[in-house]
Amino acid sequence: MPRATVGNHSPPLLLRVMLALVSLVAALLSVTTFFRMELLHHLPWTKGPVDNSSDSCSYGHFRLGGMKDCLSWLSCKVIQNEVTVVKLIGRGAVKQVFLAHWQGHKVAFSQLAVSKFSNDFFHGLEMLKGLQSVYVVKLLGYCEEDRTILTEYHPFGSLVNVNSVLEREGHRVFNTWENRFRLAIDYVMFLQFLHNSPLGPRVMCDSNDLRKTLSQYLLTTDLHVIANDLDALPLVNRSAGVLVKCGVRQLQGDFVAPEQLWPFGNDLPFSDDLMPPYDERTDVWKIPDVTDFLLGQVEGSDVVRLHLFQLHQDCKRTVPQQRPSALMVLQSYKAVYTSLTQESELSDSYSSASHDM
Ligand SMILES: Nc1ncnc2c1ncn2[C@@H]1O[C@H](COP(=O)(O)OP(=O)(O)O)[C@@H](O)[C@H]1O
Ligand SMILES: [Mg+2]
Incomplete structure (x- = not known):
């Protein structure tokens, strides 16, 4: 029986099979990499939280799942007559929020809870109207005289609930670094939008x-x-x-950016008039902490953390102008996400190829 021996120039059968498999895996990876790069900009998360280009409505209108046409934002009359409040689901400093x-x-039916915060409430309403996009909750209507706002309801609630939602029985399959990292990408995507928003560069101050x-x-x-x-x-109006x-x-505290702290020590009592102002790079300072939580x-x-280490160090630079912009953070996050998912695909392909042999 012919056998592969030293001096026989054709490689052993097993080696040839392995070489063929490796070439196959390499070819498959090149093809998937090509499609990944092609598709990267078409994936819902790279555009924003929800790819709702097909269900977007013109300014002042909305459509909820199951609705055929876009409707105008609901008026006081409609809200007063057609909305039924069910239960309290959240409250902050300014509003009480009810499921309705x-x-x-x-x-979600929000109502001003403390009258001294009515300026904040109306500012929030103006921002909701002007920043409607995939990055922001959908506005369904409002009633200025009753100080109420109607928005789309999201049963998982706020981001505070991320761990409890992902650790729920039946959700654990979604509790992966990929999904969690995508949440951080969404978060930075919103900041990038906010810092370059149609209403000018704005800072997320309630943070x-x-x-x-x-x-x-x-x-x-x-x-x-x-x-x-x-x-x-x-609004940051840098030109002015x-x-x-x-x-x-x-x-x-450490969570806020250093330029948000009183710079004159304990000898001089805090005074808002003397407190220097700052810009949107305060949001960038906070990104590493939010991402770490997510x-x-x-x-x-932890592998993701390792890859983000230097970038996060840069976000924590004391001098705000030395921090990257939200756009730069976003681009780095996407690059790390892409390379890590490719790496994990590669190791999956190798382990399934060697398992098949
Ligand atoms: N559309 C919604 N769907 C589900 N929960 C919501 C919704 N809007 C608000 N909530 C809940 O209510 C809480 C308070 O809402 P928020 O708008 O932050 O009020 P405030 O302005 O008083 O801080 C949120 O943290 C969240 O838990
Ligand atoms: Mg709040």
Whole structure:
């Protein structure tokens, strides 16, 4: 029986099979890489939380799942007559939020809770109207005289709930570093939108600690992040030299950016008049902490952390102008996501190829 021996120039059968398999895997990977790069910009998460290009309506209109046509934002009269409040689902400093029903749809009915915050409430409403997009909760209607706003209801609630939602029985299959990293990408995508928004560059001010920051965003049932509470988005008008301050009180702690802290020590009591203003790079300072929370503790999340280490160090630079922009963070996040998913595909292909042999 002919056998492969030293001196026989044709490689052994097993080697040839392995070489063929390796070439096959390499060819498959090249093809999938090509399609991945082609598709990258068409994937829902690269565009934004929900690819709703097919269901988008013109300004001042909305459509909910199951609705054929776009409707105008609901008026006071419709809200007063057709919306039934069911139960309280959340509250913050400014609003009380209720689950409600409107024409068979579950909706979120928000009401100003503390009258001294009516300016924040109306600012939030203006921002909701002007920033309607895939990055922001859908506005369904409002009633200025009653100080109420109607938005799309998201049963998973705010981003504070990410861990409890993903750890639920039946959801664990979704509790992966890929899905978690995509949430962080959505979050940075919103910041990038906000810093270059149609209403000018704006800062997400309602974000003095991690929990507060997370509570301003909602987790959708298709596992995306959208911004919900837009009550504190001051405008940075750099050409006019106008920067912002997040409130009139002294801020403390590591979560806020260093330029948001009182710079004159304990000897001089805090005074808003003396407090220097700052810009949207305060949001960039906070990105590593939010992303760290979103990545959680699942297999692979530490590998992502490792790849983001230097970028996150840069976000934490003391001098705001030395931090990357939200757009730069977003681009780096997407690049890391793409290379890590390719790596894990490669190791999956190798392990299934060697398993098949
Ligand atoms: N559309 C919604 N769907 C589900 N939960 C919501 C919705 N809107 C708000 N909530 C819940 O209500 C909480 C408070 O809402 P928010 O708009 O942040 O109020 P505030 O302006 O008082 O901070 C949110 O953190 C979230 O838990
Ligand atoms: Mg809030």
